[in-house]
Amino acid sequence: MLVLNFVFALIWMALKEEFSFIDFIVGFGLGFAIIALSQKVLQDQIIRTSQLRSEDSYTSYPERTMKTFSLMVFMFWSIIKANIEVARLIISPRLNIQPGILAIPLDVQSEIGITLLSNLITLTPGTVSLDISHDRKTLYVHFMDIADPDAARREIKENFERRVMDLFP
Structure with a gap:
């Protein structure tokens, strides 16, 4: 629309x-x-x-439009925060990072929702979507610094995936 x-x-x-x-x-x-x-x-x-x-x-067009703009504002803010965090990690005298790959269970089911979620994660500095399982239930994401895997998983699920599912379940 x-x-x-x-x-x-x-x-x-x-x-x-x-x-x-x-x-x-x-x-x-x-x-x-x-x-x-x-x-x-x-x-x-x-x-x-x-x-x-x-x-x-079914959600109304004005409601979907507001959710779309909300997602765009959230992504803009997330990219700014991640850029600052990555710059802080790189500039610090000691490169004290813990990179890793995290499996994130997915609730989103649509192809466009999974694609949008993985692209949004990749657009955020410090993270890259690597692969999705064959059954489309798990997304594998590489994190530049993953000190707390549960917090990182919760961040993706509660912020990114929830907003994507508002538009594409």
């Missing part, structure tokens, strides 16, 4: 024949309103085509 909203914004700009940031914002706002008002009509088609959620767990 977010892509459709961007398309509406671009169509608005083309109809106005002005390609300014303000016209994009106005078009995006109008697209948002159109999608929010017509979501009940589109709901059945969205559920059938995406097959990511059942009818009982």
